[in-house]
Amino acid sequence: MRILFNKINVKRSKRALAALLCLGLISCAQGNSTPLQKACVTGSGQEALYNGHWLVHPVPLAVQTGDFSAGELNTIVASIETWNSFFAASKGFKLYLNNGADLGMMGAGGTRATSATICSQREVGPSNFTSSLMIYKNTSNWTYGSSVMGLTSTCPVSSGGTFNSFSAAVMELNYVNFYRAGTPTPDLQSIVTHELGHLLGLNHSCVGSGCSGAPADYSAAIMFPTFSIGTQKRSLNTNDEGRANCLY
Numbered sequence: 001m002r003i004l005f006n007k008i009n010v011k012r013s014k015r016a017l018a019a020l021l022c023l024g025l026i027s028c029a030q031g032n033s034t035p036l037q038k039a040c041v042t043g044s045g046q047e048a049l050y051n052g053h054w055l056v057h058p059v060p061l062a063v064q065t066g067d068f069s070a071g072e073l074n075t076i077v078a079s080i081e082t083w084n085s086f087f088a089a090s091k092g093f094k095l096y097l098n099n100g101a102d103l104g105m106m107g108a109g110g111t112r113a114t115s116a117t118i119c120s121q122r123e124v125g126p127s128n129f130t131s132s133l134m135i136y137k138n139t140s141n142w143t144y145g146s147s148v149m150g151l152t153s154t155c156p157v158s159s160g161g162t163f164n165s166f167s168a169a170v171m172e173l174n175y176v177n178f179y180r181a182g183t184p185t186p187d188l189q190s191i192v193t194h195e196l197g198h199l200l201g202l203n204h205s206c207v208g209s210g211c212s213g214a215p216a217d218y219s220a221a222i223m224f225p226t227f228s229i230g231t232q233k234r235s236l237n238t239n240d241e242g243r244a245n246c247l248y
């Protein structure tokens with residue numbers, strides 16, 4: 001069973017981009033983190049596969065108190081550290097605010113944005129973030145497709161530059177169809193690392209028919225649109241790195 005990438009464009013006052021990581025049974029090559037790519041490199045056919053970027057960083061991330069187990073929090077932090085280590089080596093800064101155990105906590109019970117509502121809030125000002133970006137478990141109302149393991153929604157605003165700027169974003173993880181009794185348990189670190197690539201502005205390494213016969217480094221990228229349960233894909237490859245360098 002191969003599940004294709006889905007992308008939802010939500011028409012609201014602003015356009016929200018929702019990028020989904022889907023379940024597939026095709027085999028995914030392990031990402032390759034060497035050699036470090038420090039240049040901006042966009043591969044053939046990837047020119048439009050950027051959703052936007054943050055004009056301000058570091059980007060603060062937070063979960064709601066009590067939502068994730070200690071083990072899950074460690075996993076999320078490890079995914080953050082993958083991107084932070086890359087940006088530190090390539091650009092000399094850490095893109096995400098959070099380091100080590102310093103994942104932000106929000107009070108339990110707060111409003112959880114979805115792809116439909118994310119553009120109704122604004123989380124960044126001209127020089128600083130006014131709110132952390134939330135990562136949360138969706139345990140009861142997953143409307144994006146039962147094979148979709150995670151979904152990151154960003155709200156792009158025209159910035160006058162090469163890329164749109166983001167005004168808000170949210171990451172939802174599918175705990176309706178996964179991670180509960182009787183459901184599959186895909187590698188959470190792989191999924192969160194992929195979703196964090198969306199959160200910083202990358203679309204997939206290829207989309208739709210463009211994935212047929214795509215170069216090997218596109219399918220090896222963390223940003224490849226499908227992921228196989230039972231495998232791990234936790235590292236960035238040079239394609240992920242080259243594209244991320246173009247955004248920051």
Ligand SMILES: [Zn+2]
Pocket residue numbers: 019020021022194198204225
């Ligand atoms: Zn995705």
